[in-house]
Amino acid sequence: MDFALSPRARDYQARVRDFIRTEIEPREAEYHAALRALPDPWTRLPVVDELTARARDAGLWNLFLPDERHGAGLDCLEYAPLAEEMGRSFLAPEVFNCNAPDTGNAEVLHQYGSQEQRSRWLEPLLEGRIRSAFCMTEPDVASSDATNMAATAVLDGDRVVLNGRKWWSTGVGHPDCRFVIFMGVTDPDAHRHSRHTMVVVPTDTPGFAVERMLPVLGYLDEPYGHGEVSFTDVVLPADAIIAGPGRGFEIAQGRLGPGRIHHCMRLIGLAERALELACERAVTRTAFGKPLSNLGGNRERIARARIAVNQARLHVLHTAWLLDRSGPLGAYDALSQVKAAVPAMACEVIDMAIQLHGGAGLSDDFPLAAALAGARALRLADGPDEVHLGVVARTELRAHREAAEKENR
Incomplete structure (x- = not known):
């Protein structure tokens, strides 16, 4: 297994990272303030149209789809670092036309849809028109x-x-x-x-x-x-x-594989952003005559958060590698592992960052409260923790049970 980025993935990662830092992050506060001020928040703001147009002109569009006719042609392992970068921003996935649930629906129509369904729904979805x-x-x-x-x-x-x-x-x-x-x-x-x-x-x-x-x-x-x-x-x-009557469960399993891992990829980025905010707060705020980084075990909490994020990233990359080689069925157990592990990790890291920010962490002055809400929801979306842990346990115990049954024959 080689998780080193391909030259193509490195190029896209650098371009996505630069676009987020220079184009999206400077506009995010303006975007969220404008949205909160609207009497009807179910509105597409002009800033989104501006940013999506620039992203498309920059060739940073539909990066999730491995089919080069419609997207960047990246496999799951190549897409992982890009999705991580997008996860740092609430706005970035939409700007690159890589936001859920549209990505999952696009994959369903691309893999299972009729020609008429693709023409009517997939094409405008991939163009960002609907x-x-x-x-x-x-x-x-x-x-x-x-x-x-x-x-x-x-x-x-x-x-x-x-x-x-x-x-x-x-x-x-x-x-x-x-x-x-x-x-x-x-x-x-x-x-x-x-x-x-x-x-x-x-x-x-x-x-x-x-x-x-x-x-x-x-x-x-x-x-x-x-x-x-x-x-x-x-x-x-x-x-x-x-695809035809009775094929819904089959399609759902095909859809949820990439969808689950895309969520996990973005959560790595969200956790990274929370950890960065925690570290910035820890070294710039003083209480009881010391920086927060030197109080109450905060250094250990930050170190453990760094370890947890790195572990989760490697777990996700391994699962992406399996998904590319074996498809959703071959990576079924690994997908359940990351889906149970990564949202829980993100919740812990974000909660630690909120604690370091005190009351400010609970407010809209920082993105942490919204981040915690999103990460917590993902412990239920696409299957709750208990379902995925059940899959992992079943796989883990199967070989031992079969061996015991064979020995008792």
């Missing part, structure tokens, strides 16, 4: 087990009829959200992994409604947000189905 959302989690069932899903996608001749309620549908608040990908049960009597179907739903379809936007620890995450959405007798032509 946004999207993903509707899978439901409020009335334990959605960590997808087989609990209650929403339905019922075939009716050449139509499909959708009913149900979804929530935590990230991105549905964006003013440019033009479609969602809905997952529902088509055949409840089929094998549990063949019951579900994914459908592309235009947001102007009758029966589709955003009922409310959900705050995460008080943060709405505007202008994308997380919505509760209802589908009431939503009727669509059957060609809105992605």
Whole structure:
């Protein structure tokens, strides 16, 4: 295993880092202040259009997609340091057209979509002209087990009829959200992994409604947000189905592999930024006649944070390496490992940084409170810790169980 960056990845990393430092970071305070001042925060501000135009002109666009026809053609390992850089900024992923859930939806349409679906939805999504959302989690069932899903996608001749309620549908608040990908049960009597179907739903379809936007620890995450959405007798032509009836679970597994690791990549950058802020605070603030860095075990906390971030980065790089070589199924166990480990690490590092900032760390004067809300949410998104730990334990115990069974025969 060689985790050294390829010359191409090094070039992109340098360019992305420079663009964030010179173009995005100087505008972030202005952006967030302007957004908070709006009576309707579900608005795309002109500064975003300016920055995205510059990023596209600089060739820093759709960096997540390995297909050179649509993106930079980087593999997962090459993309990792770029996503880490983007994770330092709440604005950067959108500026480079690398923001969730659009990246995951683009990958679904790219891998599984029909030609018509790609023309109608994928192309404008990759051009940044529209946004999207993903509707899978439901409020009335334990959605960590997808087989609990209650929403339905019922075939009716050449139509499909959708009913149900979804929530935590990230991105549905964006003013440019033009479609969602809905997952529902088509055949409840089929094998549990063949019951579900994914459908592309235009947001102007009758029966589709955003009922409310959900705050995460008080943060709405505007202008994308997380919505509760209802589908009431939503009727669509059957060609809105992605790949075919009953393939929803298969598509979900393919989508969640890259999506999970992209979240982890960005969280490394977020944790790095929090650690930097912690160190800056520790050496510039004085209490009881000493710098904060020399009080209360703070030096050890900072050292442990550095070790934790570095460990998490190597874990993510190893998983990216496996994903490139074996696909989501071959990297299934490793993906669960990083998804359980990295958000927890980020929460700990950010919490330490908040503690060093005192009351200021809880305010909007620093990005730490919002960072903690985002990192904490990711311990639930794409599967809670317990699900991923269960996968890891099952894999770890399988060989020992099989050996014991063989010995007892």
